[in-house]
Amino acid sequence: DVKVTQSSRYLVKRTGEKVFLECVQDMDHENMFWYRQDPGLGLRLIYFSYDVKMKEKGDIPEGYSVSREKKERFSLILESASTNQTSMYLCASSSRPSGRAGEQFFGPGTRLTVL
Amino acid sequence: AQKVTQAQTEISVVEKEDVTLDCVYETRDTTYYLFWYKQPPSGELVFLIRRNSFDEQNEISGRYSWNFQKSTSSFNFTITASQVVDSAVYFCALSVYGGATNKLIFGTGTLLAVQP
Numbered sequence: 465d466v467k468v469t470q471s472s473r474y475l476v477k478r479t480g481e482k483v484f485l486e487c488v489q490d491m492d493h494e495n496m497f498w499y500r501q502d503p504g505l506g507l508r509l510i511y512f513s514y515d516v517k518m519k520e521k522g523d524i525p526e527g528y529s530v531s532r533e534k535k536e537r538f539s540l541i542l543e544s545a546s547t548n549q550t551s552m553y554l555c556a557s558s559s560r561p562s563g564r565a566g567e568q569f570f571g572p573g574t575r576l577t578v579l
Numbered sequence: 580a581q582k583v584t585q586a587q588t589e590i591s592v593v594e595k596e597d598v599t600l601d602c603v604y605e606t607r608d609t610t611y612y613l614f615w616y617k618q619p620p621s622g623e624l625v626f627l628i629r630r631n632s633f634d635e636q637n638e639i640s641g642r643y644s645w646n647f648q649k650s651t652s653s654f655n656f657t658i659t660a661s662q663v664v665d666s667a668v669y670f671c672a673l674s675v676y677g678g679a680t681n682k683l684i685f686g687t688g689t690l691l692a693v694q695p
Contacts (some may be wrong), residue, residue, distance in 0.1 A: 473622075495680050504588070504602055506670065506687035514680040521683070554624065560680060567614060570624040 467491070468571035470555055476577045483542040483575050487555030494560035496538035497568060498522075498530065501552040513538055518555065545578045552576075581606050581675045586687035591662050593694050600689045602671030608632075611646065612674040613654045614683065619667045629685040631655060661693045 470552055471486035489496065495514050499507040499522075511530040519530050527549060531539045538557075543575030552575050556568040582605040592598045604613065613677050615627040628638060631646050638645045642659045658665055672683040 497682075497688075504687060506585075507683075507685040509682060512680065514683065517663070520680075554622075558681075564679075566681070567626045567629055569618075569626070573622040 467506075468555055468557055468569050470553075470571040472573050472574050473572060474575050475578075476579065477545050478579055479492065479546060480541075481545050481578075483545045483576065483578075485540040485553055485576070487538045487540070487557075487571055488536055489538075489555075489557040490536065490567070490571070491559070492535065493555065493557035493569075494535070495558045495566075496532065496554040497558075497569075498528075498538065498540045499554045499556065500524070501554055501573070510540065542556075545576075547578050550576060550578045560575075581608075581673060581684050583671050583673050583684050583686035584599060585669075585671055585689050587689045588687070589690045589694045591693070591694065594602065594662060595660050597657060597659050598661050598693075600658075600669050600671075600691065600693065602654045602656065604652050604654065604673045605673070606673060606675065608675065614672040615645065615654075615656050616670045616672065617667045618670065618688070624670065627656075658691075661691075663693050663695055666691060666693045 468489045474578040495564045497512040498510045501507050508524050513532040529541045552573050554573045558566040558568045584603045611632045613630045616624040618624045644657045646655045668688045670688045671686045
């Protein structure tokens with residue numbers, strides 16, 4: 465079974481802190497994604513990566529950066545956390561050869577609260 | 580524009596009732612894929628089904644069935660004889676080409692509450 469794990473289920477940080485959210489997948493997938501989920505807005509793509517050290521902006525990249533130094537690990541970084549970044553963050557991965565048909569496999573999510 | 584609309588924000592039914600979750604999509608692509616995911620209270624999205632744009636056959640899997648109609652750009656999901664364990668948020672998604680790889684465009688989700 466594909467397994468996507470996220471470093472924390474719940475996280476509480478203060479405004480201005482630098483925050484790291486870690487995601488690891490064990491299926492050798494090329495593609496990895498970070499989403500945030502907010503009530504009434506569904507899932508919105510923040511960043512994605514299609515290979516090691518390769519990344520592309522999603523629909524809402526402002527205030528975030530990412531890092532992918534190893535194929536299995538994709539990190540989301542909040543350089544200076546703000547209260548409007550309080551949200552549920554979901555990581556996902558997919559296989560590139562599957563192309564558009566490939567489903568994404570999701571981690572359990574990290575609920576981040578910024579005070 | 581690529582878009583997925585789930586007009587039903589919340590649905591509440593009593594156990595054993597049938598329920599249909601609506602999904603309408605927009606895309607100019609001739610080749611595309613549609614997905615349904617389930618998000619139980621635990622939070623992890625679970626893949627339910629994938630359908631490609633060339634296959635309009637309806638699909639049934641146990642109590643779940645899906646009705647794909649290109650003419651109305653809809654991909655609706657029906658649960659027959661609903662159970663409490665079906666309570667979750669359900670997302671419909673459209674797979675689009677995002678430059679370097681393929682991306683999913685999600686609807687806003689439908690919260691289904693099945694009462695005992």
